[in-house]
Amino acid sequence: MPKMNAGVTVITIPPPTANGALHLGHLSGPYLASDIAARAAKARGEEVLVVAGVDVGQNFIATMAEVRGIDAGGLIAQYRSEILDAFTRGRIHYDAFVEPQEPAYVRAIAGMVADMARDSLPMREMTLHRCSDCARTLHHSYVAGTCACCGSPASGGSCEGCGGFTSAETLIDPVCDRCGGVPVPFEATVPVLRIEDHREHLMAMWLRAELPSRVRALIAYYLSAGLPDIPLAYPTNWGIEGSGPLAGMRIDVYAEVGLAWLFGVARALGSSAGTLDECVEAWASVKELWQFHGIDNAFYFAIFWPALFAAAGLPQAPLRGLVVNEFYTLEGKKFSTSRNHAIWAHEFLASEDPSIVRLYLAWGRPDRYSTDFTRSSFEAFRDRVTPLLAGAGARVAAALPAPLVEAERQRGEKALGLVGFDPALAARSLLAVLASGGIDPGPVLSALTGAGAV
Ligand SMILES: [Zn+2]
Numbered sequence: 001m002p003k004m005n006a007g008v009t010v011i012t013i014p015p016p017t018a019n020g021a022l023h024l025g026h027l028s029g030p031y032l033a034s035d036i037a038a039r040a041a042k043a044r045g046e047e048v049l050v051v052a053g054v055d056v057g058q059n060f061i062a063t064m065a066e067v068r069g070i071d072a073g074g075l076i077a078q079y080r081s082e083i084l085d086a087f088t089r090g091r092i093h094y095d096a097f098v099e100p101q102e103p104a105y106v107r108a109i110a111g112m113v114a115d116m117a118r119d120s121l122p123m124r125e126m127t128l129h130r131c132s133d134c135a136r137t138l139h140h141s142y143v144a145g146t147c148a149c150c151g152s153p154a155s156g157g158s159c160e161g162c163g164g165f166t167s168a169e170t171l172i173d174p175v176c177d178r179c180g181g182v183p184v185p186f187e188a189t190v191p192v193l194r195i196e197d198h199r200e201h202l203m204a205m206w207l208r209a210e211l212p213s214r215v216r217a218l219i220a221y222y223l224s225a226g227l228p229d230i231p232l233a234y235p236t237n238w239g240i241e242g243s244g245p246l247a248g249m250r251i252d253v254y255a256e257v258g259l260a261w262l263f264g265v266a267r268a269l270g271s272s273a274g275t276l277d278e279c280v281e282a283w284a285s286v287k288e289l290w291q292f293h294g295i296d297n298a299f300y301f302a303i304f305w306p307a308l309f310a311a312a313g314l315p316q317a318p319l320r321g322l323v324v325n326e327f328y329t330l331e332g333k334k335f336s337t338s339r340n341h342a343i344w345a346h347e348f349l350a351s352e353d354p355s356i357v358r359l360y361l362a363w364g365r366p367d368r369y370s371t372d373f374t375r376s377s378f379e380a381f382r383d384r385v386t387p388l389l390a391g392a393g394a395r396v397a398a399a400l401p402a403p404l405v406e407a408e409r410q411r412g413e414k415a416l417g418l419v420g421f422d423p424a425l426a427a428r429s430l431l432a433v434l435a436s437g438g439i440d441p442g443p444v445l446s447a448l449t450g451a452g453a454v
């Protein structure tokens, strides 16, 4: 029975940056998992709103366009279309899609940061860095160095090694990643999110929320080392242009993504919200927020965005849990777009049965630890599971005794709840049920394969 007036559960799919197609590593992480969880929750009768989008604010796009000598707009259009193709072929459903190039969106985001700069985040002087040679402001793809938290090599933004925050100001031995130049400090008056100001609010939220141990370890590091100050806008050459007190600056891309969820959810809930206050008001009907992401973005999901939402004026932290994945490797090596060591999701889904691809990636999901995709393992899985999906059941596999089949069916259904979400377990339960033949596997089958209406 659906609960009356219980409010909506918001599930976010992270917006892929439009500088590459999605590969199977991406698909095995937040993209498939969020869809499986949303389908299972809807089958339980819960009110769910899934929000997706695409990111064009990362200066990795500018860097790729410049390095290849092509137009950034064309690059965005090509990868945006490949990303959406992967969503469609992978049966990744969403209820709302945030379009980052729509003028109303661009105006709203710039206006929201300007409102915060006037109100909750007064402008402060902050030391930033620019390149001694090419003069770029060193942020995101323009800077590289060593993560101060774990010692891994990292660009600006976040560290793949530990999920920590990285910037020209926090990296060890930073250099300009575009020309090799040396960072030169400069003072800028910018809107700064002082996460320390929200420590108590965050502590209360972290105690309530479902968070994996590696995320809690990262939080523990920042509680001890100090929560950082983050500029929400600064002078640079890529990103949404600031307005009002922020004229001449660009909005930080991670600030943009967080506010995009405030805006996108408010609009999807039927509000004509355009201002920060209107968006915050619309969020009153959000019961809980579940976010799906890879461990490399842990700082933003666990620390930065909850602090940003608090600074934006959300009275209650909506975050109820993070569903986090570790890395998925391909034949033992990291997926790499730049080295072309990847299997592109839209291409693979065009040549293989999406039900089998979804089941296989759920079965081997890298959630508790890193896992590996191999062609031979996928093919063995496909050969075994295809007849099971066709109903061959006990004719092709060893059947379980009936009481165990029912236990497997129930365990699979429970494993798709948002608390304790475990699609790898649900996939195993489903295969055991199918192998016994003649038993309705229930909503677990449609949640995992994506077959059927949402
Ligand atoms: Zn440079």
Ligand SMILES: [Zn+2]
Pocket (backbone or CB within 6 Å): 147, 148, 149, 150, 151, 152, 159, 160, 161, 162, 163, 164
């Ligand atoms: Zn690190």
